[in-house]
Each structure stands twice: as structure tokens, then as C-alpha cells.
Amino acid sequence: MTERERQIIAxxxxxxxxxxxxxxxxxxxxxxxxxxxxxxxxxxxxxLGKGYVLAEESQRYVVGIxxxxxxxxxxxxxxxxxxxxxxxxxxxxxxxxxxxxxxNAARMGASxxxxxxxxxxxxxxxxRQECEDAGIDTGDFMVAAGAVSSTYLSLHNADxxxxxxxxxxxxxxxxxxxxxxxxxxxxxxxxxxxxDAGLPEEILRYVAERYGGRVPVVIDPVSTSYARKxxxxxxxxWAIKPNRIETEIIAGMPVDTPERLRAACEKLIEQGLSRIxxxxxxxxxxxxxxxxxxxxxxxxxxxxxxxTTGAGDAFVGGMVYARLQEFPVEKMLLxxxxxxxxxxxxxxxxxxxxxxxxxxxxVERDGLWVKEV
Numbered sequence: 001m002t003e004r005e006r007q008i009i010a011x012x013x014x015x016x017x018x019x020x021x022x023x024x025x026x027x028x029x030x031x032x033x034x035x036x037x038x039x040x041x042x043x044x045x046x047x048l049g050k051g052y053v054l055a056e057e058s059q060r061y062v063v064g065i066x067x068x069x070x071x072x073x074x075x076x077x078x079x080x081x082x083x084x085x086x087x088x089x090x091x092x093x094x095x096x097x098x099x100x101x102x103x104n105a106a107r108m109g110a111s112x113x114x115x116x117x118x119x120x121x122x123x124x125x126x127x128r129q130e131c132e133d134a135g136i137d138t139g140d141f142m143v144a145a146g147a148v149s150s151t152y153l154s155l156h157n158a159d160x161x162x163x164x165x166x167x168x169x170x171x172x173x174x175x176x177x178x179x180x181x182x183x184x185x186x187x188x189x190x191x192x193x194x195x196d197a198g199l200p201e202e203i204l205r206y207v208a209e210r211y212g213g214r215v216p217v218v219i220d221p222v223s224t225s226y227a228r229k230x231x232x233x234x235x236x237x238w239a240i241k242p243n244r245i246e247t248e249i250i251a252g253m254p255v256d257t258p259e260r261l262r263a264a265c266e267k268l269i270e271q272g273l274s275r276i277x278x279x280x281x282x283x284x285x286x287x288x289x290x291x292x293x294x295x296x297x298x299x300x301x302x303x304x305x306x307x308t309t310g311a312g313d314a315f316v317g318g319m320v321y322a323r324l325q326e327f328p329v330e331k332m333l334l335x336x337x338x339x340x341x342x343x344x345x346x347x348x349x350x351x352x353x354x355x356x357x358x359x360x361x362x363v364e365r366d367g368l369w370v371k372e373v
Contacts (some may be wrong), residue, residue, distance in 0.1 A: 003352075004029075006106065006135030008037055012047065013137050061111040062320055063187055065180070065207065066098025066196035067169055067222075068116040068131065069150030070123045071349060073309065080157050094130040095152055095349050096169075097196040097222050097313055104310075104317025104339065106135045108356040110324050113137040113186065117171050123149035140183055147171045160307045160344070169198050177206045187211055192238075192320050194218045197226035205233055212236020216323055220316050221246040235272030241316050243279045258373070261286060262294060277319070277333070279312055286373070287333055297333035299368040305344050314343035314351070318359065330370045338362035 007027055011018055020038070024031045041047045076088040099114065106112040114136050118124035120143055127149060131138050150172060154165040180187065180203065187193060193207060193215050208217055216238035221227035227246040234240065240250075247255050251264035255278075265276045265288040275289035284298025318336030327335060338359045342351045362368075 002037075003107075005037055005041055007133055008034070008041065009047075010132040010135050010137070013139065060191055060324065061113060061189075062102065062105055062192045062194065062324065063113045063115065063190040064098040064102040064194050065115045065175075065199065065203070066194075067096035067150055067172055067198050068094065068099035068114060068118065068127045069096040069152050069167070069169060070126060071095035071309075072151065072153045073156065073307075073349075074154070075156040075160070075307075076158050078158050080155070080163050091347075093349060094127050095310075096150060097198065097220050098194060099127070099131065099136075100310055100313035100350055101194050101196075101220065101316045101320060102136055103131070103134045103350050104314050104343075104354060105320045105324075107350070107352075107354050108317065108321040108339075108359065110321050111137075113140060113190075115140045115142075115175075115180070115183065117142045117144055117147075117150075117175050119143070119147035119149040119171055120145050121147075121149055123151065140186065142175060142179055144171050144174050147174065154309060156307070156309075160305050162309060167198075172198055173200055175200060175203055177202055180206065188214065190215050192216050192218060192323050194220070194316065194320055197221045197223075197229050201229050201233075204229060208233070208236035212238070218316065218320060218323075220312065221250065224249055232271065234268055237273050239275045239277065239319065240268075240273060241277045241279065241312065241319065243281070243312070247276075247278050258286075262288065262373075277315075277336075279315065284337060285315075285333065287329065289329070293329065294373050295330070295333060295370055296373045297337050297368065297370045299337065299341065299366045302341050302344055306347050307349065308344050310343040310349035310351075311340040313349070314354065315340040321356065333370050334363045334368050335359055337368055338366065341366060 011023055020031050020034045024034045071093045074088055074090045076086040080086055102112045102114050118127050118141055128138050150169040152167045155163050157163055193211055213236060218239045219237055221242045224245055227249045230250050244255050247264055251267050253264050255261040255264045268276055269290055278286045287295040315336045318339035322332035322335050342354050342362055
């Protein structure tokens with residue numbers, strides 16, 4: 001699905017009877033162009049019949065539950081000097097781990113709904129608008145009156161590596177189990193549910209207990225502080241994607257050797273987790289599942305690293321899309337690794353050129369590999 005097609009789908013989700021002239025006005029394009037896009041969407045099976053009824057195949061959409069925030073990213077021109085003012089650039093974009101995963105999956109072609117909490121402020125409006133522009137359904141946003149929308153501030157060295165970050169996601173704690181219960185039909189019908197550990201613990205447990213086993217539930221630990229919420233609470237999870245440090249915290253044991261890393265993952269599998277993918281940074285990833293398959297995936301050095309912030313989110317977005325397409329595990333790991341490599345090669349947290357086709361082309365171009373270990 002093209003960017004313009006995603007924008008049209010977002011408008012039709014809100015109003016399936018929207019006239020072509022109004023679609024053209026809102027998108028700033030000609031009515032004839034709208035007609036061409038609608039014809040293409042019909043051929044691809046995304047819209048059905050009169051009134052632009054959207055094709056909603058059972059078990060074919062993704063639901064994200066978690067953070068959506070405004071990202072403020074500063075990048076120094078030279079090596080950072082702490083406790084001093086550093087010349088550089090500052091950019092603003094919409095982020096949040098679950099949002100980023102959802103947008104990556106949507107850009108790959110997945111049908112995505114996002115459940116999050118925003119304030120009734122300008123940042124909340126920006127989050128909603130950019131989600132809709134990316135083709136993400138925002139109909140289940142919770143708006144907290146008088147609250148400040150989630151904000152994430154990161155500071156990067158000249159080489160793009162993050163030096164420090166600060167997040168204010170207090171508004172996300174307003175999400176309740178009752179809010180999700182009212183959306184039971186949506187969640188029960190999903191092909192994948194993806195969450196981040198920034199959510200309240202009762203939300204993480206409720207979703208895993210109610211939908212785990214029926215719907216694949218994927219959790220991104222996000223950070224060392226949030227990862228602690230997952231200790232002893234992995235029953236019902238289809239997959240988690242921690243890094244080395246987060247794995248140590250969740251498993252409660254060191255992972256400083258390949259043998260210890262595998263032992264830690266085996267411990268988590270014994271707690272009811274179906275599979276785990278541990279991010280190893282430039283060394284790729286390690287995969288272990290309940291069937292005992294242990295795999296490593298990776299590739300050569302990325303030619304140009306611009307911004308590493310969105311690599312993990314793109315990886316999980318790739319996992320979600322791969323699950324939707326029922327890729328075998330080896331192809332899922334290759335696809336997800338390629339998505340992460342595309343992410344670090346662009347200045348934005350989400351590479352705007354990412355798509356299923358471009359990710360598959362990256363797999364071939366970069367000579368990525370998967371092997372048993």
C-alpha cells in the first residue's frame with residue numbers, strides 16, 4: 001500500500017461515505033487522482049463494494065496498546081560535552097515504542113489500530129494527526145482532559161548513538177482495564193496484539209491472561225526500568241524482544257556469554273513464554289522458542305548509521321508484519337533484522353521509505369543470514 005493509499009484508507013475508516021471531492025480537498029490532490037487511488041485499493045482488496053466498505057478480514061489486523069508520544073531529539077555536531085551547551089540540531093516527531101512499532105507495520109502494509117492515551121493538548125492533536133496520516137486507526141484513543149501528552153527527549157552524539165534520554169509518560173498510566181474491556185471484540189479479533197512495558201502492570205497482565213493463547217501477544221520491554229514489570233509475568237506471551245541488559249533483569253541472571261544468554265532465555269521460556277528474541281546490537285539477534293529452536297541472525301556492518309533510536313521498534317514492527325503474513329521463523333528474523341537496518345540508516349526514528357518490498361530488498365542487498373546455534 002502506498003503512502004497516499006494509506007491516507008485515503010485512514011479517511012475512509014472515519015467516514016466510509018466520504019465523497020471523492022472531499023477526499024481530494026483534504027489531501028490536496030485532484031479528484032481524478034482520488035479515483036485512480038480508489039480503483040487501485042479496490043483491485044488490491046482493501047475496499048469492497050459501494051460506500052467504500054473497508055475489507056476487514058477476520059484475524060488480519062494488528063492492535064497496538066501503549067505509548068504514543070512526541071519525540072524531541074537533539075544531535076550534537078561534535079562529541080558531547082556533559083554539563084555544557086552543545087551546538088547541534090533539534091527535531092520534533094511523533095514516537096513512542098508501540099506507536100513506532102505500529103507505524104512501521106502499517107508502512108509495511110498491515111492494517112493497524114492503536115489504543116493509547118493522549119492529553120487534550122497540541123501534542124495530543126499532533127499524535128492523532130500523524131497516526132492517521134500514516135494509516136493507523138485512532139478511533140480507540142483515550143483523551144485525558146487536562147493532561148499533558150507523553151513526551152520523550154533524547155540526546156545523541158555526532159555519530160547518532162544515543163547518550164541519554166528522558167521520558168514523561170505519566171498520562172499512559174490513566175489507561176484502565178475497564179477501558180480495554182469495552183474493546184474486547186476488537187482485541188479478541190486481532191491477528192497480533194503488541195504492547196510496551198510502559199503500560200500499567202495490571203494492563204500487561206490482563207491482556208496476556210485474557211488473550212494469550214488465542215491471540216499472539218508481543219511485548220517490548222522498552223527499558224531496564226520498565227522491564228522489571230515483566231519479572232515472573234510472561235505466561236501467555238507469544239514473544240518478547242529485550243536487549244541484553246533487559247534480558248538480565250527479567251531473567252535475574254547474567255548473560256555475558258553465549259551459554260549464559262541461552263540459559264537465561266530457557267529460564268524465561270519455562271515461565272510460559274513461547275519465544276524470545278534478544279537484540280544484540282551490531283551483532284544481530286538471538287532467538288529461542290518453546291520447541292527448542294535456537295537461532296542467530298545478523299549481517300555485515302551497516303554502511304551508514306544515522307540514528308539508532310528506532311532500530312528496535314522497526315525490528316518488532318517486522319516481527320508483527322511477519323506474523324501477519326505467517327512467515328517461517330527464519331524469514332521472520334531476516335525480515336525483522338533488515339527492517340532494523342533500514343531504521344538506523346535514516347535520520348528519523350521511522351524510515352519513511354520502509355515497506356515490505358524495501359525490507360525484502362534489504363535482506364538480499366545486505367546479505368543477511370540466519371544460522372542454528
